[in-house]
Amino acid sequence: MTKWTLRSVALLYLLFLLVLPVAIIGWRTFEHGVGPVVDALTTAQSLHAFKVTGIVAGFAVVLNTVFGVAASLLLVRHRFPGRRVLDALIDLPIAVSPVVVGLALILVYGKNTGVGGWLAGQGIQIIFSVPGMVIATVFVALPLVVRAVVPVLEEIGDEQEQAAATLGATGFQRFMRITLPSIRGALAYGVVLALARSLGEYGAVAVVSGRIVGQTQTVTLFVEERFQNFEQTAAYSAATALVVVAVISLILSRFLRPQGGAR
Amino acid sequence: MSIRVEHVSKNFGDFPALHDVSVEIPTGALTALLGPSGGGKSTLLRVIAGLERPDSGTVHIEGTDATGLPPQRRGVGFVFQHYAAFKHMTVERNVAFGLSIRHRPKDEIRSRVKELLELVHLEQFAHRYPSQLSGGQRQRMALARALAVEPKVLLLDEPFGALDAQVRKELRAWLRRLHDQVHVTTVFVTHDQEEAMEVADEIVVMADGEVKQVGSPDDLYEHPATEFVMSFLGPVTRISGELVRPHDVEVFDQPHPEARPAIITRVTRLGFEVRVDIEVEGEPAWLQVTRGTAQQFRLEPGEQIYVRPAGARIGVAASSAPSLPSGQVAAEPAAEATSAAPVHP
Numbered sequence: 001m002t003k004w005t006l007r008s009v010a011l012l013y014l015l016f017l018l019v020l021p022v023a024i025i026g027w028r029t030f031e032h033g034v035g036p037v038v039d040a041l042t043t044a045q046s047l048h049a050f051k052v053t054g055i056v057a058g059f060a061v062v063l064n065t066v067f068g069v070a071a072s073l074l075l076v077r078h079r080f081p082g083r084r085v086l087d088a089l090i091d092l093p094i095a096v097s098p099v100v101v102g103l104a105l106i107l108v109y110g111k112n113t114g115v116g117g118w119l120a121g122q123g124i125q126i127i128f129s130v131p132g133m134v135i136a137t138v139f140v141a142l143p144l145v146v147r148a149v150v151p152v153l154e155e156i157g158d159e160q161e162q163a164a165a166t167l168g169a170t171g172f173q174r175f176m177r178i179t180l181p182s183i184r185g186a187l188a189y190g191v192v193l194a195l196a197r198s199l200g201e202y203g204a205v206a207v208v209s210g211r212i213v214g215q216t217q218t219v220t221l222f223v224e225e226r227f228q229n230f231e232q233t234a235a236y237s238a239a240t241a242l243v244v245v246a247v248i249s250l251i252l253s254r255f256l257r258p259q260g261g262a263r
Numbered sequence: 264m265s266i267r268v269e270h271v272s273k274n275f276g277d278f279p280a281l282h283d284v285s286v287e288i289p290t291g292a293l294t295a296l297l298g299p300s301g302g303g304k305s306t307l308l309r310v311i312a313g314l315e316r317p318d319s320g321t322v323h324i325e326g327t328d329a330t331g332l333p334p335q336r337r338g339v340g341f342v343f344q345h346y347a348a349f350k351h352m353t354v355e356r357n358v359a360f361g362l363s364i365r366h367r368p369k370d371e372i373r374s375r376v377k378e379l380l381e382l383v384h385l386e387q388f389a390h391r392y393p394s395q396l397s398g399g400q401r402q403r404m405a406l407a408r409a410l411a412v413e414p415k416v417l418l419l420d421e422p423f424g425a426l427d428a429q430v431r432k433e434l435r436a437w438l439r440r441l442h443d444q445v446h447v448t449t450v451f452v453t454h455d456q457e458e459a460m461e462v463a464d465e466i467v468v469m470a471d472g473e474v475k476q477v478g479s480p481d482d483l484y485e486h487p488a489t490e491f492v493m494s495f496l497g498p499v500t501r502i503s504g505e506l507v508r509p510h511d512v513e514v515f516d517q518p519h520p521e522a523r524p525a526i527i528t529r530v531t532r533l534g535f536e537v538r539v540d541i542e543v544e545g546e547p548a549w550l551q552v553t554r555g556t557a558q559q560f561r562l563e564p565g566e567q568i569y570v571r572p573a574g575a576r577i578g579v580a581a582s583s584a585p586s587l588p589s590g591q592v593a594a595e596p597a598a599e600a601t602s603a604a605p606v607h608p
């Protein structure tokens with residue numbers, strides 16, 4: 001009895017919160033057939049939004065992968081003062097609202113601040129431009145790679161690396177031939193999650209981008225802007241495109257997720 | 264001397280793992296670092312390999328000062344207790360690892376790996392992954408991997424510690440035969456005195472971060488420098504304040520010079536050997552005698568006998584050094600070494 005109650009509650013919960021809204025978006029998107037969807041997605045503004053999202057998410061994922069692996073190695077393999085602080089800081093983006101992250105970035109890199117002003121003098125604009133959006137996206141997706149890789153690094157230990165060292169391998173060779181292949185699955189899982197998060201980021205990017213149509217507008221911002229302008233077909237089409245990418249990422253991550261106990 | 268360790272100290276936090284350790288490992292020999300856990304033997308091995316840095320002191324390997332060298336430049340082979348197999352590589356690629364990072368020609372690598380896999384009897388497992396091997400096979404693979412780069416010294420850290428008793432015995436004998444074939448200077452860490460006595464040419468006894476004694480297995484057994492070494496290397500019992508081997512005690516049925524009266528409290532037959540519990544001057548002790556001796560003297564609980572320590576002995580004797588066994592000696596309980604010169608610290 002309890003079993004059936006639990007199942008029904010769980011299914012209803014998912015139905016109303018997840019399945020129904022997503023299904024309705026899908027249905028509303030293709031309400032008038034495929035033609036309008038293709039038209040809506042191939043406007044110059046829409047294509048540009050996809051391009052911006054691609055650039056921002058691409059840079060963010062590469063940066064997060066490099067930083068994520070480095071931070072994981074630092075956290076697992078080294079003991080240093082401030083290690084626990086670093087460990088806690090990495091989870092901060094989960095706790096802090098992305099809007100706050102965006103505002104904080106403006107306070108540091110805005111044109112009227114010390115750092116932002118100096119950078120502007122060098123001809124580098126961070127806020128209301130792609131670099132700021134990349135920084136914001138890196139920040140919100142920061143923990144995903146680290147949290148995927150750290151448990152695996154802890155589990156494999158460093159004996160294999162020590163063995164490789166006694167066999168003559170340099171630090172770089174140990175990393176490329178032992179460490180990286182050992183964490184490959186977990187790293188790929190973390191990267192896919194970070195990619196999905198980067199593609200879907202809205203709040204922090206909304207604040208730092210300035211939402212300049214045709215310049216700093218990402219797909220999520222495009223969806224919001226079209227919706228506010230009653231261009232529902234365009235909004236729904238882009239939203240559906242985001243859902244499709246997210247679902248593909250989730251399916252990928254299922255395949256890549258490190259299997260417990262499998263060696 | 265192949266390895267020369269001089270005045271090495273190493274602390275982990277405020278725990279002194281090694282305290283002013285100096286030891287020399289002879290070239291071509293199979294040397295055991297023996298001692299109780301926490302005695303510093305693994306730390307010493309890791310310092311030799313460069314996996315730990317000593318706080319002070321120096322390590323020379325084949326005449327080169329290796330103290331500041333990273334492990335990859337020391338020319339040592341290291342075998343870990345838990346194998347440290349490269350899990351994502353086949354047995355073949357595990358063994359080839361050291362050669363392939365040195366960019367040796369493919370043909371050379373292939374033939375060398377084949378040769379090594381034959382040496383460790385794993386040739387039919389070349390394409391398996393470590394997870395498909397038993398513990399003993401993984402350790403043999405690790406040994407082949409370490410030998411592949413022709414190390415100047417081979418270091419084994421409790422190599423059989425994670426294996427079950429039967430496999431451990433087999434591998435022990437096999438390691439001895441392998442060493443006789445390969446002749447590379449080998450140091451292995453063990454806390455098992457039987458393993459050290461059986462396999463090693465030379466034993467370094469370590470405890471409390473210090474070297475307690477160095478010598479051949481026979482040497483250490485017959486002439487232990489301290490009570491600790493004596494009791495760690497074999498059975499001991501205490502008779503009149505002296506630590507002696509329970510099989511190095513002469514038994515008499517009549518009063519005899521320097522023999523002490525003893526009352527038998529218990530006799531236990533363990534096949535060939537008989538364990539006789541006695542009381543000497545009110546203190547419990549025990550003897551290990553052959554069945555023949557037990558029958559000849561009719562050793563039964565409650566009987567009085569006279570005992571005189573022979574062979575290795577340490578401690579404050581209640582009387583002066585005993586004379587050599589006279590013609591009146593009724594029996595020699597142990598097969599050997601009853602007339603060995605007594606050792607006094």
